[in-house]
Amino acid sequence: MVFCLRRRDGLPGLSISIAFTLVWIGLIVVLPLTALVLRPWQDGGAVMLRVLHDGRMYAALRVSFSCAALAALIDVPLGLLLAWALVRARLPGRRAVDALIDLPFALPTAVTGITLATLYGPTGWIGALLARAGIRVAYTPAGIVVALMFVGLPFIVRAVEPVLRGLPPELEEAGLLLGASPWQNFRRVILPPLLPPLVAGFSLAFARCIGEYGSVIFIAGNQPFHSEIAPLLIVVRLQEYDYEGATAIALILLLSALMCMTGVAALRRRVSRGLVARGAA
Amino acid sequence: MSVQIQSLTRHAPNASRKMLDDVSLTIEDGAFVALVGPSGAGKTTLLRTIAGLDGPYEGTVLVDGRTLAGRPMRERRIGFVFQNYALFRHMTVARNIAFGLDVLPRRERPDRRAIAGRVAELLELIQLPMLGDAYPDQLSGGQRQRVALARALATKPGLLLLDEPFGALDPIVRRQIRRWLRGLHDQLGLTTVLVTHDHDEALEVADRLVVMQNGRIVQDAPAEMLDTAPATPFVMEFLGEALAFQGRVVQGSFLPDDANVLRFPVAATDGPATAYLRPHEIRLVAEGSGQATVFGGWLGAMRRLEVALGKRTVEILVLPEQIHHAGIEGVSLDITRARLFRDGALLVWKGG
Numbered sequence: 001m002v003f004c005l006r007r008r009d010g011l012p013g014l015s016i017s018i019a020f021t022l023v024w025i026g027l028i029v030v031l032p033l034t035a036l037v038l039r040p041w042q043d044g045g046a047v048m049l050r051v052l053h054d055g056r057m058y059a060a061l062r063v064s065f066s067c068a069a070l071a072a073l074i075d076v077p078l079g080l081l082l083a084w085a086l087v088r089a090r091l092p093g094r095r096a097v098d099a100l101i102d103l104p105f106a107l108p109t110a111v112t113g114i115t116l117a118t119l120y121g122p123t124g125w126i127g128a129l130l131a132r133a134g135i136r137v138a139y140t141p142a143g144i145v146v147a148l149m150f151v152g153l154p155f156i157v158r159a160v161e162p163v164l165r166g167l168p169p170e171l172e173e174a175g176l177l178l179g180a181s182p183w184q185n186f187r188r189v190i191l192p193p194l195l196p197p198l199v200a201g202f203s204l205a206f207a208r209c210i211g212e213y214g215s216v217i218f219i220a221g222n223q224p225f226h227s228e229i230a231p232l233l234i235v236v237r238l239q240e241y242d243y244e245g246a247t248a249i250a251l252i253l254l255l256s257a258l259m260c261m262t263g264v265a266a267l268r269r270r271v272s273r274g275l276v277a278r279g280a281a
Numbered sequence: 282m283s284v285q286i287q288s289l290t291r292h293a294p295n296a297s298r299k300m301l302d303d304v305s306l307t308i309e310d311g312a313f314v315a316l317v318g319p320s321g322a323g324k325t326t327l328l329r330t331i332a333g334l335d336g337p338y339e340g341t342v343l344v345d346g347r348t349l350a351g352r353p354m355r356e357r358r359i360g361f362v363f364q365n366y367a368l369f370r371h372m373t374v375a376r377n378i379a380f381g382l383d384v385l386p387r388r389e390r391p392d393r394r395a396i397a398g399r400v401a402e403l404l405e406l407i408q409l410p411m412l413g414d415a416y417p418d419q420l421s422g423g424q425r426q427r428v429a430l431a432r433a434l435a436t437k438p439g440l441l442l443l444d445e446p447f448g449a450l451d452p453i454v455r456r457q458i459r460r461w462l463r464g465l466h467d468q469l470g471l472t473t474v475l476v477t478h479d480h481d482e483a484l485e486v487a488d489r490l491v492v493m494q495n496g497r498i499v500q501d502a503p504a505e506m507l508d509t510a511p512a513t514p515f516v517m518e519f520l521g522e523a524l525a526f527q528g529r530v531v532q533g534s535f536l537p538d539d540a541n542v543l544r545f546p547v548a549a550t551d552g553p554a555t556a557y558l559r560p561h562e563i564r565l566v567a568e569g570s571g572q573a574t575v576f577g578g579w580l581g582a583m584r585r586l587e588v589a590l591g592k593r594t595v596e597i598l599v600l601p602e603q604i605h606h607a608g609i610e611g612v613s614l615d616i617t618r619a620r621l622f623r624d625g626a627l628l629v630w631k632g633g
Contacts, residue, residue, distance in 0.1 A: 170367035173334055178381040179355030179436065188384070192371040274371045274416035 033254070040248040051248040056224050057233060060249075061256060064230040067141055068209035071148030072156075072202050078149075079156025079201060080194065086157070087164045101157050104150055109214025116147050117218040139221030144229065147215045152205030159201030160194055167193060195271035203264040210257050282345050282358065282439035282472045284308040284331055289340035291326060300326045301338070302496040308474060313466050315475045315487035318519070322493040324476040325364075328442050331474065332361050344440065355385065360433030364445040366425050368417040374428050375400045375413035381436040403431040406465070423454040430462075434469070441466070441473045447482060459486050480520045492516050514622050517557045524563070524595055526556040526616060530628075535621060540591035541571035545617045549629045556619035561598040567606065569613035575604070588614065 040048050051057060085091065086098055104112065120127040120138040127138055137143045167190065175189040176182075213231040220227045230253050237246035284307070291301040301323050308314050316324040329335050330342060333349040342349065349357055369377050375397075376383070382396050391399070404410045407427035417425055426446055433441065446462075447455045463486050466473045477483050483490050484504045492500045492507070492515075500512035511517040514525070528537040535547045535556060543566060561583060565573065572589040583598040586609070597614070621628040 168365060168367060170363045170365060171369065174361070174363060174367040174369075174432075175380070175384075176354055177332060177334070177359065177361045178384065178432070179353070180380070180384040184384045188380075189369060192369075274373070274418065 036247060036250055036254065040244055040251055043244060047244040048248050051245055051252070056228070057230070057249055057252070059225040060228050060230040060233040061253065063141060063144065063226075063228060064210055064253070065256065065260070067144040067148055067229070068206050068212075071145045071209050072152050072206040074145070075149055075152045075156050075205050076198055076202055079153055079205075080160055080198065082153070083157045083160040083164055086161060101154050104154050109151070109212065110218070112150060112215035113147060113218035116143075116150065116215065120146060120219060138219055139223075139227065141220075141227050143219040143221065144216050144227060147219050148209040148212055151212050151215055152209050155204040155208065156198065156201035159197040159204065163194060163197040192271070193275060196268055196275060199264060199268040199271055203261060203268070206264065207257065207261060210253070210260075283310045284440065284472070284474070285341075285343040285346070286327075286331070287341045287343075289327075289330065289338055289342060291330065291335075291338045294336075299496050301330070304340075304496070304498055306491060306498060306501065308472060310472055311470060313463070313473045313475070313486065313488045314491060315477055315483035315489070316491050316493060317477055317480055317483045318493035318499075320478060321495075323496040324478075324493050325444055326496075327493070328444055328474060328476050331440075332359055332442050333357065334361075355381075355436065358436070358438045358440065360436070360438035360441045362426075362429045362433050362441075362443045362446050364448055366417075366429040368425055368429055368432070370417050372416075373413065374409070374415050374417065374420070375404070377417065377428060378403050378431045378435050380432060399435060403435060406434075407431045408461075422449050422451075423458060426450065426458060430465075439472060441471045443473065443475045445476055445478070447477070447479075455482070462486065484520075492519060509620075510627060511557075511620060512627055513625055514555065514557055517620065517622075522560055523557050524560055524597070526619065527553075528556060529553045530621070535619075537616070539593065541569040541588075541613045542590060543569075543613050543615050543617075545615075545619075547621060547629055549621060549623075552623060554621045554623045554628055556616055556621050558616055558619040560596060562616075562618040563597045563599070564615040564617075565597075565599055565603050565606075566613045566615050567611065569611060571612045571614065573604075573609040573612050575609065588612065590614070 040051075082097075082101065086094060086101075091097075117138060118124050120130070120143060122128070122131055122136075122138065124138070130137055135142075137146055171189055171193075172185055175185040180188065211231060213229070213235070216229055217232055220229065220232075222228050222232055230249060234246045234249050234253075237243075237249065286304060286306045289301055289304040290299060292298070293300050304323075304327060306327075316327060318324050326335070330338055331344070333342075333354075344357065344359070369380065372380070378400050379396050382391060382399065385391075390396075400413065401410070404413055407430060409424060409427060412420065412424065412428075417428065420428065426449075430443075430446070443462075447458060450458065459482060462473075465471070475483070475487060480490075484507075487504065489501070489503050490507055491498055492512075494515055500507060500516050502510075502512075507516060507520055511520065514523075517523050526537045526539060526542055528535055528539075528542075530536075530547055530549045530551050530553075532551065533546055533548065534544050535549075535554060536544050537556065565586075565588075571591075574587045574589075575584055580598060582600060584601055584604065586597050586599055586604070588595055588597060595614075
């Protein structure tokens with residue numbers, strides 16, 4: 001018997017799925033974003049000009065981006081350490097910790113915010129201790145960073161964990177047998193393959209932190225020019241019925257975020273050399 | 282470099298099962314030894330223990346008369362090639378090969394030019410001079426295998442340990458790399474220990490085979506000895522297709538239980554015994570009432586015959602002229618070249 005062999009795609013009905021997906025992406029993502037891009041210009045460029053001269057907005061953007069970047073950066077080594085403990089250490093409470101890591105995803109952000117504000121407030125468990133040492137966290141940018149670290153951590157852990165799990169143990173053994181010290185082995189053999197997921201996790205955490213609202217506003221103190229984040233400023237403008245101003249800030253936030261993500265993506269390609277099949281990208 | 286292992290025992294983690302059970306083995310300087318056996322026999326465990334990987338064990342392992350414990354890896358002068366090669370995917374081939382030199386402390390490390398020179402030399406040795414800038418993922422299996430070998434050789438080890446290094450390669454590449462590896466061993470004056478489950482490979486490349494089963498060494502002998510005088514039926518069967526004939530020794534003769542198998546004289550005490558031999562060592566004789574049927578194609582110059590011997594049927598290999606002489610109706614089997622075993626140990630080997 002002769003069979004007519006046709007090259008099949010891995011998934012059945014791939015072309016239909018793609019068409020369906022594109023339509024939904026169009027409806028859910030592209031359409032609202034287009035509205036966001038167009039809305040500030042509806043009454044001419046005046047609104048945009050006004051917003052672009054608003055020092056409070058620049059301060060808010062600076063707070064948002066610097067706190068998000070700092071929180072995501074601190075999360076990178078913390079997340080790596082956590083992922084390491086989850087994968088390598090055979091600790092008794094491993095499963096419980098594994099479940100706890102995803103908690104920031106599930107918790108309503110307002111709950112997170114109120115909890116952190118209570119903990120780090122001047123009379124809170126941690127806040128009182130820090131106050132004695134002369135450190136104030138709540139109602140300062142430091143508080144924002146603490147809240148964002150909490151929100152961003154699972155992204156790093158979950159990005160690194162599967163890659164770390166998939167690293168063959170022979171790699172480390174090969175390094176040691178070739179005479180590398182434990183530090184050299186970590187630095188030259190283990191860390192490089194983990195860099196792409198670390199950067200990916202960083203970019204996810206960073207993106208999430210830029211847009212984070214609920215968990216931040218309770219602990220931040222929200223003083224304009226000092227500890228006010230851009231998403232909050234948008235809400236403030238909305239409450240003032242300044243819809244154009246709000247969308248204009250949103251647009252600038254969107255563009256800045258886009259630029260940052262592009263930069264991070266370039267970094268990820270750089271650290272992925274040799275680790276992903278060439279020609280595929 | 283020589284290796285002496287004395288009554289080495291290792292337990293599986295969290296289990297009472299022994300991965301290595303009272304293993305003693307001596308590997309002389311310059312020897313090429315193959316550890317062979319089925320999977321789970323303890324070959325890789327033994328190799329890893331020699332390398333000083335893995336945890337605690339009972340017994341002693343001496344490399345060049347000294348124990349490895351407490352000595353830094355780079356002083357041990359051991360090269361190890363893993364089954365999956367364990368190449369560093371984020372480094373180019375050249376950096377992979379140079380790794381052992383790159384991690385040396387500054388005062389011992391050769392300068393950049395010297396390292397580059399050594400890498401070029403090794404790339405030449407593994408016959409891949411153009412691939413220094415490639416990444417491991419761009420190479421074929423055989424090329425990766427050779428890069429892993431070059432990486433292990435960069436620091437000039439005296440002892441080379443290879444864990445199933447040809448496992449993932451196609452037969453033609455396997456044969457080429459095998460010969461090349463043997464040449465390299467002789468050229469560099471290495472002591473090499475190779476783990477493999479392929480007896481043909483071991484027989485071709487190694488001077489000595491160490492056959493392992495269930496964590497024990499069953500036989501340690503030069504390649505030709507293993508076939509002529511296997512220590513147990515397992516060794517006989519592991520080294521190739523084998524046929525068994527039950528029977529007993531009575532007054533200096535082996536009497537097979539099967540009909541149409543000829544008795545033959547042996548120098549052994551009376552009692553039950555089992556005769557083992559290779560299908561091609563059996564000869565057809567024109568007497569008796571056995572029924573032979575030719576089936577299948579040619580196997581080299583030989584033909585496959587199915588011979589009915591009363592209660593059972595065996596498959597043998599004969600030269601075509603034998604069929605011509607003996608015919609295929611009314612035949613018997615001459616198993617004079619069999620090795621006789623009793624209670625799992627070699628009794629006597631007859632023939633030549």
